[in-house]
Amino acid sequence: MPMASPEIAAESLTLTVHDRYDGRSISLFRERGWWQGGSAAALLDRWAEATPTRRFVSDGTTELDYATLRERAHGLGASLLRRGVRPGDRVAMQLPNWAEFVIGYLAIARIGAVLVPIMTVYRQVEVAHVLRNSGAVAAITTGEFRGFDHAGMFRALQKEIPALSTLVIARGATQEGELAFDEACDTTTEQAELGPHPDPDLPHLIVYTSGTESTAKGCVHTWNTADFSARGLAHDVFRTRPEDVVFMPSPVAHATGLVVGILVPLTVGAETHLLDVWEPHEGLRRIERYRCTATATATPFVRMALDAARTAEHDLSSMRFWLCAGAPIPEALAIEFDEVFTGGVLMPLYGATEILAATCCHDGDPLDRRAGSDGTPALDGVRITLVGPDGDPVPTGEEGEICYWGPGAVLGYWREPERTAATIDAQGRHHTGDLGRLDDQGYLRVTGRLKDxxxxxxxxxxxxxxxxxxxxxxxxxxxxxxxxxxxxxxxxxxxxxxxxxxxxxxxxxxxxxxxxxxxxxxxxxxxxxxxxxxxxxxxxxxxxxxxxxxxxxx
Missing domain, CATH: 3.30.300.30 (ANL, C-terminal domain)
Structure with missing residues (x-):
């Protein structure tokens, strides 16, 4: 299907779905229920009213139920508004996998600002690029974490980037003019002060690519594009239930962790447990203690978890689904996983920051498919095609560039119209830069990078x-x-x-x-x-x- 022009003015603050999709595609997404509107804040309201005392997030030190989380998110949202943050403004957040990240995300979402998550491993050069490119007016961070002073870095960057006018510090000391996270959350708030829920077709989230190819790009997702993948994963892949506990050791400041660790449980009113520093023995202890049922990580996490399971006894019977991304699953690994996580299953996922969930295996797929492919289109509405250098589809079994069409794709790259135009073609397909082969059953195997x-x-x-x-x-x-x-x-x-x-x-x-x-x-x-x-x-x-x-x- 044709797309609207991907040209985006360098200073545009009104990037919408109409910059990305034509009217026919937008109507189709809504008619099929792939875009359902709403907001993260509306979901939080729903569960805070229906199940107020159900625990939503824990991180080993903090536990919050739905009602308390909503109260704290609304307080922080009001504090940001009083500091001049407005709908559409970008708010950066560099926090570990702590409950404060979830509060911060839902506060930003409630007031219609745009979350710009930054992983804690990034330092001054990477963070400065994200702040400048996004035009962030506020940032939420911590003091010292793993021997690094994050607050000190942001203070230094504030001197270089005048637009960054507000700093909120969680679990760390503040200086004059800064907001202490807990105090900001304790603000008394009236619903009228928070304003209406945001437009689900406006920018909701800008996630920067992880830097495999030099300069990071800001991937702009709306609530609808993010919710499409989260809701589909929750219902069609994880089959998430309210009693489930999602375990998330992957950074919630990046796409996999944010979508699976926060949005998937929020979709159905379930629970999430966050681990701030991945250590396999601690990971297994958390799974056992919190009776975690599902997770999503890069493939190396699985290998480390299985090695750790050999040296200590843990009850891992609660874990029923482990989604594995970033590298193929060797058959021996899948077999070993089935033996260690009794009743659990290891499933491959192929995706990217720009498209979130593209392909995966599903319940019923045999071992040879789970270990020998990256699955079929993950969700209803996703179309995967492989094209050659001329842009035409390649025959079954031949290698081509993987292209995604569907409701979960980014609107474009923030303030980078040339990169956007080079990635999204006239048919509305997002060119991933990855290479793959499709077999006669429609299963994809990712074979490498176009630039590789x-x-x-x-x-x-x-x-x-x-x-x-x-x-x-x-x-x-x-x-x-x-x-x-x-x-x-x-x-x-x-x-x-x-x-x-x-x-x-x-x-x-x-x-x-x-x-x-x-x-x-x-x-x-x-x-x-x-x-x-x-x-x-x-x-x-x-x-x-x-x-x-x-x-x-x-």
Whole structure:
């Protein structure tokens, strides 16, 4: 279906669905119930009235029921309004997985401001980019967390960014002119002061990409685009019930954690339990103590949890569903999970900040599908197509760029019309930059990144393919392959390897091993770098741009 022009004025504050979709698409989304309107604040009101004493959020130190959470969110919302925050203004929030994040999000949502979440691992350069690009007028943060002074960083940035006029500090000391989080929440509030619930088609959330490809982009979601994915995941994938407890160790300041850890339980009036620092043994203790039933994390979390389960006895029988994103699920991992989490199931999900949930496996999918694919379209309304360089669909079984069409896509990139126009095509499809194959049953397998192609002497080499070959070497614990420049051939492949303990493989070791397996010569790595760990984003993705600099010797 055609889309409206993606051109967005650089200073536009009125980005709406009409900048992204044509009228026919918008009508279809509403007719089918994919967009149902409402708001996060309306959902909170619903459960605070129906089940006021049911616990909504806990984090190991704080527990809040629905009624108390609403009272505190409304108080904070009123405090922000009194500081000059208005509907449509952006409010940044850099907090760990604490109850205060949930309060802050729902306060911002209630007054019609736009949440700009920032993960706690980001420091001055990344945070300054987000604040400047978003034009945030207020920020909610903490004092010292894991040895870093977040409040101090924001105070320094305030001097560089005058628009950032308000700081709210949670679990930390305030300075003159700043708001203490708890005091701001205790404000007496009248509903009239908070104003009407916000328009579900206006910006609700700007989540910045995690930085696998250098400069982070601000992905603009409305309530409707975020709610589509959250509601669909709650009902069609997790099959969430009010008695469920979602366990969330992934950062709620990023897409997976926010949607699954906050919006999925909010959809049905269930509960969420947050873990601020991932440590697998502590994670298992929390699952047992709070009787957690479902979660979503990057694949490495699963491996660490299973390793921890070998060394300590825990009752993990409550966990029935673990959604796994960011990397394929090896069959051995899925089998081991079924043995450790009795009655539980490990399911793959493919998504991105821009499109949230794209594909996943569902109840009834056999092990070979869960371990051998990234599933089928996650939700009713999502269409996945694979296209070639000419933009035409590729035949079944052939590799192409993964494109998403549906009600869960971003409106665009905040204040970046050129990047928006380069990503959304004339048919309204969002080009993900990821490569994949669809089989004759409609199951997708993500095979790599469009930019993760090494062009060696005119021959395209799939990085994911080479990584798969190298990872089979017994001395290799982890590997990432990137291109480095060559005067004669244009590009060559560099393998960046984390060796297994006690191992120091050489380039000759790897290439001899691969030759012995019949791998084509042009696909062999021609440079090897050994590292202690791969640079990762906070969401578990390898930062390939860092490795390219390393391979070039920058």
């Amino acid at each position: 192609i090494i062009i060696r002497g005119g021959t395209n080499i799939s990085v994911a393919e080479v990584e798969g070959y190298v990872s089979a070497h017994p001395a290799v614990a982890q590997v990432a392959v990137v291109a480095y420049p060559d005067e004669r051939l244009g590009e060559k492949a560099c393998a960046v390897v984390v060796p297994r303990p006690g191992e120091r493989p050489t380039l000759e070791d790897l290439t001899s091993f691969l030759r012995g397996r019949g791998i084509a010569t042009q696909k062999l790595p021609e440079k090897l770098l050994l590292v202690d760990e791969l640079p990762m984003t906070a969401t578990g993705k390898v930062q390939k741009f860092v490795l390219r600099d390393l391979a070039r010797g920058d």
